Amino acid sequence: xxxxxxxxxxxxxxxxxxxxxxxxxxxxxxxxxxxxxxxxxxxxxxxxxxxxxxxxxxxxxxxxxxxxxxxxxxxxxxxxxxxxxxxxxxxxxxxxxxxxxxxxxxxxxxxxxxxxxxxxxxxxxxxxxxxxxxxxxxxxxxxxxxxxxxxxxxxxxxxxxxxxxxxxxxxxxxxxxx
Amino acid sequence: xxxxxxxxxxxxxxxxxxxxxxxxxxxxxxxxxxxxxxxxxxxxxxxxxxxxxxxxxxxxxxxxxxxxxxxxxxxxxxxxxxxxxxxxxxxxxxxxxxxxxxxxxxxxxxxxxxxxxxxxxxxxxxxxxxxxxxxxxxxxxxxxxxxxxxxxxxxxxxxxxxxxxxxxxxxxxxxxxxxxxxxxxxxxxxxxxxxxxxxxxxxxxxxxxxxxxxxxxxxxxxxxxxxxxxxxxxxxxxxxxxxxxxxxxxxxxxxxxxxxxxxxxxxxxxxxxxxxxxxxxxxxxxxxxxxxxxxxxxxxxxxxxxxxxxxxxxxxxxxxxxxxxxxxxxxxxxxxxxxxxxxxxxxxxxxxxxxxxxxxxxxxxxxxxxxxxxxxxxxxxxxxxxxxxxxxxxxxxxxxxxxxxxxxxxxxxxxxxxxxxxxxxxxxxxxxxxxxxxxxxxxxxxxxxxxxxxxxxxxxxxxxxxxxxxxxxxxxxxxxxxxxxxxxxxxxxxxxxxxxxxxxxxxxxxxxxxxxxxxxxxxxxxxxxxxxxxxxxxxxxxxxxxxxxxxxxxxxxxxxxxxxxxxxxxxxxxxxxxxxxxxxxxxxxxxxxxxxxxxxxxxxxxxxxxxxxxxxxxxxxxxxxxxxxxxxxxxxxxxxxxxxxxxxxxx
Amino acid sequence: xxxxxxxxxxxxxxxxxxxxxxxxxxxxxxxxxxxxxxxxxxxxxxxxxxxxxxxxxxxxxxxxxxxxxxxxxxxxxxxxxxxxxxxxxxxxxxxxxxxxxxxxxxxxxxxxxxxxxxxxxxxxxxxxxxxxxxxxx
Numbered sequence: 001x002x003x004x005x006x007x008x009x010x011x012x013x014x015x016x017x018x019x020x021x022x023x024x025x026x027x028x029x030x031x032x033x034x035x036x037x038x039x040x041x042x043x044x045x046x047x048x049x050x051x052x053x054x055x056x057x058x059x060x061x062x063x064x065x066x067x068x069x070x071x072x073x074x075x076x077x078x079x080x081x082x083x084x085x086x087x088x089x090x091x092x093x094x095x096x097x098x099x100x101x102x103x104x105x106x107x108x109x110x111x112x113x114x115x116x117x118x119x120x121x122x123x124x125x126x127x128x129x130x131x132x133x134x135x136x137x138x139x140x141x142x143x144x145x146x147x148x149x150x151x152x153x154x155x156x157x158x159x160x161x162x163x164x165x166x167x168x169x170x171x172x173x174x175x176x177x178x
Numbered sequence: 179x180x181x182x183x184x185x186x187x188x189x190x191x192x193x194x195x196x197x198x199x200x201x202x203x204x205x206x207x208x209x210x211x212x213x214x215x216x217x218x219x220x221x222x223x224x225x226x227x228x229x230x231x232x233x234x235x236x237x238x239x240x241x242x243x244x245x246x247x248x249x250x251x252x253x254x255x256x257x258x259x260x261x262x263x264x265x266x267x268x269x270x271x272x273x274x275x276x277x278x279x280x281x282x283x284x285x286x287x288x289x290x291x292x293x294x295x296x297x298x299x300x301x302x303x304x305x306x307x308x309x310x311x312x313x314x315x316x317x318x319x320x321x322x323x324x325x326x327x328x329x330x331x332x333x334x335x336x337x338x339x340x341x342x343x344x345x346x347x348x349x350x351x352x353x354x355x356x357x358x359x360x361x362x363x364x365x366x367x368x369x370x371x372x373x374x375x376x377x378x379x380x381x382x383x384x385x386x387x388x389x390x391x392x393x394x395x396x397x398x399x400x401x402x403x404x405x406x407x408x409x410x411x412x413x414x415x416x417x418x419x420x421x422x423x424x425x426x427x428x429x430x431x432x433x434x435x436x437x438x439x440x441x442x443x444x445x446x447x448x449x450x451x452x453x454x455x456x457x458x459x460x461x462x463x464x465x466x467x468x469x470x471x472x473x474x475x476x477x478x479x480x481x482x483x484x485x486x487x488x489x490x491x492x493x494x495x496x497x498x499x500x501x502x503x504x505x506x507x508x509x510x511x512x513x514x515x516x517x518x519x520x521x522x523x524x525x526x527x528x529x530x531x532x533x534x535x536x537x538x539x540x541x542x543x544x545x546x547x548x549x550x551x552x553x554x555x556x557x558x559x560x561x562x563x564x565x566x567x568x569x570x571x572x573x574x575x576x577x578x579x580x581x582x583x584x585x586x587x588x589x590x591x592x593x594x595x596x597x598x599x600x601x602x603x604x605x606x607x608x609x610x611x612x613x614x615x616x617x618x619x620x621x622x623x624x625x626x627x628x629x630x631x632x633x634x635x636x637x638x639x640x641x642x643x644x645x646x647x648x649x650x651x652x653x654x655x656x657x658x659x660x661x662x663x664x665x666x667x668x669x670x671x672x673x674x675x676x677x678x679x680x681x682x683x684x685x686x687x688x689x690x691x692x693x694x695x696x697x698x699x700x701x702x703x704x705x706x707x708x709x710x711x712x713x714x715x716x717x718x719x720x721x722x723x724x725x726x727x728x729x730x731x732x733x734x735x736x737x738x739x740x741x742x743x744x745x746x747x748x749x750x751x752x753x754x755x756x757x758x759x760x761x762x763x764x765x766x767x768x769x770x771x772x773x774x775x776x777x778x779x780x781x782x783x784x785x786x787x788x789x790x791x792x793x794x795x796x797x798x799x800x801x802x803x804x805x806x807x808x809x810x811x812x813x814x815x816x817x818x819x820x821x822x823x824x825x826x827x828x829x
Numbered sequence: 830x831x832x833x834x835x836x837x838x839x840x841x842x843x844x845x846x847x848x849x850x851x852x853x854x855x856x857x858x859x860x861x862x863x864x865x866x867x868x869x870x871x872x873x874x875x876x877x878x879x880x881x882x883x884x885x886x887x888x889x890x891x892x893x894x895x896x897x898x899x900x901x902x903x904x905x906x907x908x909x910x911x912x913x914x915x916x917x918x919x920x921x922x923x924x925x926x927x928x929x930x931x932x933x934x935x936x937x938x939x940x941x942x943x944x945x946x947x948x949x950x951x952x953x954x955x956x957x958x959x960x961x962x963x964x965x966x
Contacts, residue, residue, distance in 0.1 A: 101897075527955075542943070553936060559924065689857055690858045769857065
């Protein structure tokens, strides 16, 4: 009798796994970055408004900052833009734009249309630095602490929930720094 | 109007299915003939209404009724009529309707061709299938109604996914579902046997032709899907171990084990409980496949629109169907009598080994497919399990099978001598090795994969031929159909093996840059690009590259791959140009235009023996169908036919 | 009305996804130094998973990122890096997720060992069954 129950047991375990997986389906679609907890990789990139100014990793260290990856071709970036603007206004730390695989004219036109929310801007038209950052789709948002360690990464557009979560994390960072 | 008629038809089909799932079963339990006799009529009625619903959706597509949301989403004014028809099953809702129509069809067939089977048994079978019907109809009506309206409807619809605008898409899903759904028959027979309390040899005999037919359709469906992916996706691959492919392959592997264990149970009465379990498993894996494809728990190239709510419904349904069946199994299986004994070397042992390897393979594919979920569940991060894992494991598990297959049919039931089995195969073994080496020398292909592929392939074909010749010589009437079927299927496995090994070992593949007037050399063939022109189709325009292909001084053929742009959806798609051949396919696909120079990136493949992959699969499927048509399964009916007819006459 | 709304939003979503779902294959002519290098490239591109795609390898995807990553693989091959170094490069940036052949480690023991264990159990069970059935001869 016990032996005859084995198939049922295996099946129930399978169903349990599938029920659990059904609830976490959306989370699994996001690829977790192995770079969280690690230092921001070395880079030096030109600015968007000022192509001659080169910003490197060393220039950003010392203060925590947010790095927001976007592109004018990216539809979801428009969706998140109001929240990026709120971040720029309300977050007490620098908001760095990271313009990815774009054209300068397109990016500037986009900003002209939707507004410049960022404190500072670097561009990675070739996408090389983005690979070092483990970027795989726009928009993505990184939170980096004053020592240059990536503390958090969000993949996908920022909405109200994500915004609140980000602000919370920023406040904690600030509190720690003091 | 047609959408509303379809909706009403569907609801009426549900009512009949609900009656069918209860009344004949009650009749069978109480010995009430009148209730049992309702089963065939209800099955016929259900099929009529399902066909009505299906026709209503087809009419909505043909008439461009864009107020039906499903039509608006998957069709437009430019779409040719045959793709509008196949668009009926081009997405989730309609494909479920097709699934139901086929289930209704199988039930109709069971009702029509089971006169030899005792009435209580047929009544139970149809009731069990009626329960499955009820579940799926509720699923369609509550979560996936294809007849939903949007008012006012749009003037024109969107587009059917261009990948699906293809002849492969017209035939692939119906064949695949015929297989998936067909396993419901084997399931219902097993459950009917368990409910009846006496699981005896007879139920297996009645179930065998149905199982063989379903398994054959599944074989055709998978093969067609593979062929379709090969020429339509533009990558030149024929199997990707994608979760959705695995979802159809797992039931196939279980089904393969099942048709072999049914042979033992029918002939010798051995492993009856195991055969019941496999019958339950085959259909359960079909349901699991449906869940995986439609719930979005796994990431796949060809998933339907993801919807966790639908996923939950299928999961609950699967929980009831499979959970109920396995509970019944746990309660009743201990009472199943075991058959006669057998020795180490015997047909029974050989088929037992077959079952070990095929069920473990199915478990391996299932484990690999679900492992990312397990890792996630345990909070161990994220991993991917892909072709390198499945390929290596599958070869590992199938190598012993290839070695053993020719031995099985030559082994006698009950008790045999090892040398008596092996000796007749000595010739086949020697011939297959020598022939393989000769072929490889002629083709100049000395890679390990190619050589072992040819040896294994010839060994399977030679083994099947040896069995065929010996059996034909021994009996005056020649081979019976079921023996013909087996010979064909085993030889087909050999043909498949050769194709797969040669493609994996010796595909020539190059991505090159080419401008009009230039020539590319590829494995002895010269591809010359003459021009790139713009051409127009009914609902697309395309850049078409015109090639001529030479071998030596002779022009073999002309090829014209396209890069298509679909007007409505705005998608771009590669239309591969193929020159099929028995010994090799030539394959050209267009990439991008490189700058303003007029040069293009193109991909050239030479695929040796790739047709043998599908040729082998078709032989395997045909073998199954021929075996299913064996006289043994019909013989009994003729003898008994007069009895029920007389009973009906008096009634 | 709600029906219509849902359809409209679905359309918007589908339109938004079009660039991601660009159909077709990744066809790029690279100038390889040798046939061996070509084979290594092919094999690496087939073993690495494209992170933006729906379960495709780098070799099969024509997403822009996949193209960038193929360029990286090609560059590293030209620099003379080993296959393992190239795989590590990807794993450091995107995690184990990019490997279609999962590493053999603690958390994948069941994956790699499971089928072998099942086969052994199956064969032992078969032996037990046959021994038992022999007594019924």
